[in-house]
Amino acid sequence: MLKKxxxxxYNLFINPKSLTDLKKNIWSENSVIGKINIDNKKYDIDVMFRGFxxxxxxxxxxxxxxxxxxxWKGAKELHLNAEYKDHSLxxxxxxxxxxxxxxxMTPSAEHVFLVLNGKPEGVYLQLESVDEYYFKKRNIPVESIFYAIDGDANFSLISEYDNAPKKSLEMGYEIKYGMDEERLILQEFIFKVNTLLRKEFEQVIGNYIDVEKYLRWLAGVVCTQNFDGFVQNYALCRTGxxxxxxxxxxxxxxxxxRDVHGDIMEFDFVRIDGFNTLSAxxxxxxxxxxxxxKILLKILQNQFTVDFMKPRIQELHTLLRPFVLKxxxxxxxxxxxDxxxxxxxxxxxxxxxxxxxxxKKLGLN
Incomplete structure (x- = not known):
């Protein structure tokens, strides 16, 4: 019986032969059949490795x-992240x-302990998928969901990789949900970002994106220093x-x-205005x-402080420690x-x- x-x-079951096949070709996007037991209820699932x-x-x-x-709990899929390179989990x-x-607006995240075919695999982070089910659970109509899958999701006309004009303004994105015309809306948005003059940009851009919510997201990336989070590793959603x-x-x-490899990233590595074309x-x-x-200063005074964050850090650390030992x-x-x-x-x-x-240097606070 689990204590508070x-x-x-989570008990995950994958046929040993299927698991061997997965491990032989770790880059395969083909799933295998499995079962998962959550809260004493079994689910038939498709399962595959995730990540890069x-x-x-x-x-x-x-x-x-x-x-x-x-x-499961209104979700069609979920992600179980090993968090292996993060010393803290x-x-x-x-x-x-x-x-x-x-x-x-953020996916929910919860730590779980994974057992695979009867053997402990350890502490994982269960991440909610950003899909139509995510919005359905929140009673929010959604028109489209795009995943920013690589550095070309930089809101620019120019590719992040060869500094050449993009062959398509959809480069860097993968559509998760939405009708074909949503691709045209995305392309129009990116085109406007890059071609409107400043005065017209100020008047028009709010017809495409929620500016305040974007700036809150930008502040969050800047505070946490997710270096590649400005040009990938985000979902771009158009709500109804x-x-x-x-x-x-x-x-x-x-x-x-720390960076994605667990190495130290100095506190001044990312500038406060971040980087991508839309932010600029x-x-x-x-x-x-x-x-x-104004948004950033308020966050620096309230949420992004040791007083605010330390109790949350300590609570998570205390919760996970017995399971890290397993x-x-x-x-x-x-x-x-520790x-x-x-x-x-x-x-x-x-x-x-x-x-x-x-x-202070900018004289805006």
Missing amino acids: EDIPI YVRELNKKSYHIHFYKPKT LRNKLSFDFFSEIGV DSGLFEVLPWDYDGTWG RLLDVPSFRKLYY DPYKKDYIKQF MEPEFICQYITDRNNYMKNEL
Whole structure:
């Protein structure tokens, strides 16, 4: 019987032959049949490895797709992230909770303990998929969902990789949900971002994207220093309520003072205005720039502080520690795990001071 201080235990079953086939071709996008037991209820699922470079690690991450029953808690699919390179196992969860606190629509995230074919696989982060079911659960109509899958999702006419004009303004995006005409709306939006003069841009851009929500998202990326989060690892969604695009964060394990490989990222590595074409255009407009710095200053005074974040960090650390000791891939690194809360708090202190000084230089606070 699980106690209140326990995290959920998920029992995943994959035929050994199917599991061997998955491991033989880790880059395959073909799923295999499996079962998962959650809260003493079994679900028939399709399962595959997920992620990019993380597929090469011993502790795999999984993409689960439900088909019998068709959904679980209103979700059609979920992601189980190994968080292997994050010494703390906290950063993704901490980031998503932080984004939610500052007013950004964010997928839910919950730590679980995964058992695969009867053997412990360790602590995982269950991430909610950003799809039509995500919006249905929140009673929000949605017209389209695009995933920013690589650096060409930079809101530019120019490719991030060869500095040449893009062959299509959809480059960098993968459509998750929406009719074909939604692609045209996305292309029109990106074209307008790059071609409108400043005055017209200020008047028109709010017809395409919720500017304040975008600036809140930008502030969140800047605070957490998700280096590649400006040009990929986000969902771009157009909701039916407003007809405007909105950005949701995704994959935030390389944050709070460390990069995606777990190495130290200095607190002043990312500038306070971030980088991508849309951010540059917005912050070039005085009214939008003032709104951004007003949002950022308020976050620096309230949520992005040690006083606000430390209790949340400590609570997560205390919750996970007994399970990290049972994690076959992480139990030998318990000292590093125990050092991370202090490391993250020091990062918050240093990063906060840095950003406040940068704001003073601009004379906008």
